[in-house]
Amino acid sequence: MTKEKKVLLINTHLTYPNWTEGRLNDSFYQIAKDFFATQSFEVLETIIEDGYNPEEEEKKHLEAGIVILQMPVNWFGAPWIYKKYVDEVFNSGLFSKSFLTGDGRTREDESKQYGTGGNLHGKKFMICATWNAPVEAFDNPAQQLMQGKGTADLFLNITSNYRFCGYEIMEGYNCFDIFKRSDIAKDLANYPKHLERVFNIQSPAMQVHLQEAEQ
Numbered sequence: 001m002t003k004e005k006k007v008l009l010i011n012t013h014l015t016y017p018n019w020t021e022g023r024l025n026d027s028f029y030q031i032a033k034d035f036f037a038t039q040s041f042e043v044l045e046t047i048i049e050d051g052y053n054p055e056e057e058e059k060k061h062l063e064a065g066i067v068i069l070q071m072p073v074n075w076f077g078a079p080w081i082y083k084k085y086v087d088e089v090f091n092s093g094l095f096s097k098s099f100l101t102g103d104g105r106t107r108e109d110e111s112k113q114y115g116t117g118g119n120l121h122g123k124k125f126m127i128c129a130t131w132n133a134p135v136e137a138f139d140n141p142a143q144q145l146m147q148g149k150g151t152a153d154l155f156l157n158i159t160s161n162y163r164f165c166g167y168e169i170m171e172g173y174n175c176f177d178i179f180k181r182s183d184i185a186k187d188l189a190n191y192p193k194h195l196e197r198v199f200n201i202q203s204p205a206m207q208v209h210l211q212e213a214e215q
Contacts (some may be wrong), residue, residue: 005040005041005042005065006041006042006043006044006063006064006065006066007032007036007041007042007043007044007064007065007066007067007068008044008045008046008060008061008063008064008066008067008068009029009032009033009036009043009044009045009046009068009070010046010048010067010068010069010070010085011025011026011029011045011046011047011048011049011070012048012069012070012071012072012078012079012081012082012085013025013026013047013048013049013070013071013072013079014048014049014072014074014079014080014081015049020072022072024072024130024175024178024184025070025071025072025130027188028070028128028130028173028175028188028191029070031188031191031192032068032070032128032191032195033045035191035192035195036066036195039201041066044060044063044064046060048081048082048085049081052085052089054088054089054091054092055092057085057088057089057092058089058092058093058096058098058099061089061093061099061120061123062098062120064123065122065123065124066123066124066125066126066199067123067124067125067126067162067167068125068126068127068128069082069125069126069127069128069158070128071127071128071129071130072129072130073129073130073131073132073133076154077154077157077158078158086161090161090165093165097119098119099118099119099120099165100118100119100120100164100165100166101119118163118164118165118166118167119165119166120162120165120166120167121166121167122166122168123166123167123168124167124168124169124170124199125159125162125163125167125168125169125170126169126170126171126172126173126198127155127158127159127172127173128172128173128174128175128191129151129155129172129173129174129175130174130175130178131174131175131176131177131178132177132178132179133176133177134176134177134180135174135176135177138150138151151172151174152172155172170198170199171194171198173191173194173195175187175188
C-alpha cells in the first residue's frame with residue numbers, strides 16, 4: 001500500500017481521574033479512524049498515554065501520507081506527554097536523517113532558508129483540538145486574551161515541527177466551549193465533512209452520485 005493511502009492518527013490525551021477522562025477526544029479519534037477506513041486507507045494508530053517506541057513512531061511517519069493529531073488543549077497547548085513524544089520521535093528522525101538533513105542552510109548557498117531541509121515533502125499534517133475556550137475568543141482584536149490571533153497562531157509551535165520536516169499544514173478542526181455547550185454532537189457529526197474537504201476525499205455516496213451523473 002502506498003504512503004498516500006496510509007494515515008497516522010495520534011491521540012495525545014492525558015487522563016486526570018475524575019476530571020478529564022478523554023471520552024470526547026476518543027470520539028473524534030474514532031470518527032477519523034472510521035472515516036479513513038471507509039475510504040480504503042490503512043490506519044496507523046498511536047495513543048501516547050499507552051506508550052510507544054520512538055523508532056516505530058518514526059517508521060509510522062515515514063509510511064503515512066497524512067498525520068492527524070487529536071488533542072485536548074491544556075493550558076494553551078498539547079498535554080506535556082506530546083512534547084516528550086515529539087522530542088523523542090523527531091530526534092530519532094533527525095539522527096537517522098529520515099525526517100530531515102540539517103536545517104536547510106548551506107555555506108555554499110546563502111539563499112537557502114532556515115527550515116528548508118525537510119525530507120517529508122508531499123505529506124500532510126492536521127490538528128483536531130477540543131477547547132474550553134469559546135470560538136468568540138479567536139480572530140477578534142477586541143478579545144483581551146488572544147488579541148485577534150487564531151488557533152493556527154496558537155499552534156505554531158506544534159505545526160512548525162512538521163513544516164520543518166517538509167509537511168504541508170492543513171486547516172485544523174476545533175471543538176470549542178466543551179464544558180458549557182449542549183450541541184457538541186454537531187461538531188462530531190460535521191467532522192467527516194471537514195476531512196473530506198481538507199484532504200479532497202470524496203465519500204462513497206458522492207462517488208456514486210458523480211458516477212451516475214456521468215452516465
